Amino acid sequence: MNTQVLSQVRLSHFLAVCKLKVVSLIVFTAVVGMALATPGIVPLDILFWGTLGIGMAAAGAAAINHLIDARTDQMMTRTRNRPLPQGQLNERQVLSFAMALTATSMVILVYFVNPLTAILTFFSLVGYAVIYTVFLKRATPQNIVIGGAAGAAPPLLGWVAVTGEIHAYALVLFLIIFVWTPPHFWALAIYRRHDYAAADVPMLPVTHGPRYTRWQILFYSIILALVTLLPWLLGMNGLVYLAGASVLNAGFLGYAVALLRSDDEMLPMRMFSYSIVYLMMLFAFLLLDHYLPPSLTLVP
Numbered sequence: 001m002n003t004q005v006l007s008q009v010r011l012s013h014f015l016a017v018c019k020l021k022v023v024s025l026i027v028f029t030a031v032v033g034m035a036l037a038t039p040g041i042v043p044l045d046i047l048f049w050g051t052l053g054i055g056m057a058a059a060g061a062a063a064i065n066h067l068i069d070a071r072t073d074q075m076m077t078r079t080r081n082r083p084l085p086q087g088q089l090n091e092r093q094v095l096s097f098a099m100a101l102t103a104t105s106m107v108i109l110v111y112f113v114n115p116l117t118a119i120l121t122f123f124s125l126v127g128y129a130v131i132y133t134v135f136l137k138r139a140t141p142q143n144i145v146i147g148g149a150a151g152a153a154p155p156l157l158g159w160v161a162v163t164g165e166i167h168a169y170a171l172v173l174f175l176i177i178f179v180w181t182p183p184h185f186w187a188l189a190i191y192r193r194h195d196y197a198a199a200d201v202p203m204l205p206v207t208h209g210p211r212y213t214r215w216q217i218l219f220y221s222i223i224l225a226l227v228t229l230l231p232w233l234l235g236m237n238g239l240v241y242l243a244g245a246s247v248l249n250a251g252f253l254g255y256a257v258a259l260l261r262s263d264d265e266m267l268p269m270r271m272f273s274y275s276i277v278y279l280m281m282l283f284a285f286l287l288l289d290h291y292l293p294p295s296l297t298l299v300p
């Protein structure tokens with residue numbers, strides 16, 4: 001292999017440990033948090049540096065997760081092909097990469113955004129990369145409920161990047177992702193339960209069985225449908241958001257009910273894919289509604 005091809009391969013491995021697709025959605029929710037924090041346009045420097053800083057921190061957290069989970073990843077079909085278990089990158093390379101990403105993100109957030117955003121982002125990073133990955137994941141089937149707080153932080157981080165303070169509306173956005181995370185993950189975990197059992201990771205479908213997990217998914221989906229009404233009930237957003245959220249919730253609840261009525265092995269994976277489209281669209285509706293003239297969205 002010539003050196004150019006070799007360096008492209010290396011680059012693709014480094015990008016793989018960043019979990020780029022997950023990070024893109026995380027960054028999108030952060031940008032929506034920034035937009036909702038101000039009635040006008042987000043200051044372009046905050047938009048740029050905030051997005052970069054939060055994105056690099058999330059990618060750094062994902063790289064640390066790859067490092068810590070390398071042995072578990074080796075035992076699971078879904079994760080076996082990752083760069084560390086495959087020997088395409090070694091631990092030192094991933095550690096240096098993760099540290100570089102994390103340090104750069106903190107410098108960016110402290111100097112170009114504000115210290116509170118840097119502190120909260122750092123807590124989210126430690127929450128996912130250390131508290132969830134090292135401790136919770138192997139300790140309790142409630143791992144992703146508690147660990148979900150890290151993944152739910154980005155819209156709050158975006159909000160704080162713009163205003164420098166924590167507002168109740170930002171906590172509503174946090175709450176939406178927090179309640180969305182268990183059905184998002186458990187749908188996948190039902191399908192992948194044999195993988196988790198083989199790796200001895202106590203995910204809910206392993207410890208309490210798929211049937212119980214399906215009931216829990218329905219429970220969280222109902223709470224999610226209620227929590228997503230808050231932006232409208234509190235006057236953050238208007239009817240365009242409400243209409244969009246209602247359609248999306250009908251789909252989410254439809255999947256949750258279908259999971260209890262059907263034993264189709266692939267249905268949980270379809271719900272998992274839908275959960276990603278759901279969150280992306282829900283935040284797109286928050287954004288759209290925010291920028292529409294009030295006469296169109298009829299804020300009460």
Ligand code: HEM
Nearest residue numbers: 021022025026029078144147148151152177181185188276
């Ligand atoms: C503790 C919280 C979370 C857990 C345990 C979790 C778990 C997972 C897992 C196991 C996957 C499959 C990844 C793969 O096959 O490589 C996944 C995919 C995904 N997750 Fe989550 N997730 C969480 C939070 C989030 C958050 C907060 C977001 C975005 C806001 C998100 C967005 C996504 C996306 C976009 C994918 C698809 C990635 C792809 O297709 O490669 N997740 N999640």
Ligand SMILES: CC(C)=CCC/C(C)=C/CC/C(C)=C/COP(=O)(O)OP(=O)(O)O
Nearest residue numbers: 022057058061062065121124125128150151
């Ligand atoms: C802003 C900031 C610093 C946030 C960091 C939060 C972050 C990157 C959350 C991602 C959540 C996620 C992909 C969990 C996967 O679970 P897993 O690691 O158990 O899944 P796996 O088996 O696919 O590795």
